[in-house]
Amino acid sequence: MxxxxxxxxxxxxxxxxxxxxxxxxxxxxxxxxxxxxxxxxxxxxxxxxxxxxxxxxxxxxxxxxxxxxxxxxxxxxxxxxxxxxxxxxxxxxxxxxxxxxxxxxxxxxxxxxxxxxxxxxxxxxxxxxxxxxxxxxxxxxxxxxxxxxxxxxxxxxxxxxxxxxxxGKVISYKSLLIEWCQKEKHTFNYDVYEDTGKDELKHFSVKLTINNKVVSKARATSKKKAEEKASKRAFFAFQNQITKLS
Known part of the structure; x- marks a missing residue:
């Protein structure tokens, strides 16, 4: 004890x-x-x-x-x-x-x-x-x-x-976007790379491409956060199409 x-x-x-x-x-x-x-x-x-x-x-x-x-x-x-x-x-x-x-x-x-x-x-x-x-x-x-x-x-x-x-709450914009791409037969890719710049903390940048076209970019302190942020921006760019499908 x-x-x-x-x-x-x-x-x-x-x-x-x-x-x-x-x-x-x-x-x-x-x-x-x-x-x-x-x-x-x-x-x-x-x-x-x-x-x-x-x-x-x-x-x-x-x-x-x-x-x-x-x-x-x-x-x-x-x-x-x-x-x-x-x-x-x-x-x-x-x-x-x-x-x-x-x-x-x-x-x-x-x-x-x-x-x-x-x-x-x-x-x-x-x-x-x-x-x-x-x-x-x-x-x-x-x-x-x-x-x-x-x-x-x-x-x-x-x-x-x-x-x-x-x-109506979205947990993961990345999951939602991937599901939409798969249903619609769209190709997609998350290009993630380190982007420290002048920040003390390590940062990651991501370019999200759909059908070989860059649709959004984002930057965050982790790969997961950067991908989610880029996915959220892409979601709002294609919101009408995604919500219509769901």
């Missing part, structure tokens, strides 16, 4: 209100304090338990992701009786999209509780969603499914899940 005491003692005196703040966020008094501290411990802290296992939020993030998916799936099953498996899967993906989870974590200010040796300004935007999932995992392991379900309804479903709005 010494590793638990070490974790509990690792937080600074300024974090004396940590569990009071957690109570405000989750809506009940945490029982297993070590779970919540672990949920906000970044891997850069290099903490390990007595058996040498790493202590950080990543495993709780895995649990939280699964619980979120199950609660949202059950909600959609009841809420949308006409939806088939494909429809329900797409809708669940929209609710638990990385973009949405990042907004949820940011709204709750979860990054303010992180213990890390890396300045929070250096984290990417996904840290917000990762922490939200880790918190859900901690709630589930601490209080069980029922408490966790209530938290998800309070913080996710009731304030943010609008079925009609979600039906």
């Amino acid at each position: 010494s590793f638990i005491r070490n974790i509990l003692n690792s937080r600074s005196p300024e974090d004396g209100n940590f569990f009071l703040k957690m109570k405000e966020i989750v809506g009940f008094k945490p029982k297993s304090k070590s779970l919540y501290i672990t949920a906000f411990t970044h891997r850069s802290m290099n903490l390990k338990d007595d058996k040498g296992n790493a202590i950080n939020y990543e495993r709780l993030e895995f649990v939280g992701d699964a619980i979120l998916g199950s609660v949202i799936a059950a909600y959609l099953y009841e809420k949308v009786p006409h939806g088939d498996e494909g429809y329900l899967t797409k809708m669940r993906s929209k609710v638990v999209s990385r973009e949405h989870l990042n907004k949820l974590g940011e709204e709750l200010g979860l990054i303010n509780f992180v213990e890390s040796r890396i300045p929070t300004s250096n984290f990417g935007n996904n840290i917000h969603g990762n922490l939200f999932e880790a918190l859900v995992g901690a709630i589930y392991l601490d209080k069980g499914y029922s408490f966790c379900e209530k938290f998800i309804y309070k913080r996710v479903i009731n304030p943010h899940v609008d079925i009609e709005a979600l039906e």
Whole structure:
């Protein structure tokens, strides 16, 4: 049990209100304090338990992701009786999209509780969603499914899940564009290359061609982001044709 005491003692005196703040966020008094501290411990802290296992939020993030998916799936099953498996899967993906989870974590200010040796300004935007999932995992392991379900309804479903709005929400412009190209027998290609320029962070640029014609360009800090940005621009260029087909 010494590793638990070490974790509990690792937080600074300024974090004396940590569990009071957690109570405000989750809506009940945490029982297993070590779970919540672990949920906000970044891997850069290099903490390990007595058996040498790493202590950080990543495993709780895995649990939280699964619980979120199950609660949202059950909600959609009841809420949308006409939806088939494909429809329900797409809708669940929209609710638990990385973009949405990042907004949820940011709204709750979860990054303010992180213990890390890396300045929070250096984290990417996904840290917000990762922490939200880790918190859900901690709630589930601490209080069980029922408490966790209530938290998800309070913080996710009731304030943010609008079925009609979600039906029109695009998760991935790249996937949508590729699907359209394949249906219409259009050739397409994403030409991605490093484009650091004068920026401190590495950047990537992409040229998207359809039928051997450049239709959009974009630049971002990752290949995935650059491709998605170029796809979004191409989508709006061909929006009438794409929406007519769908």
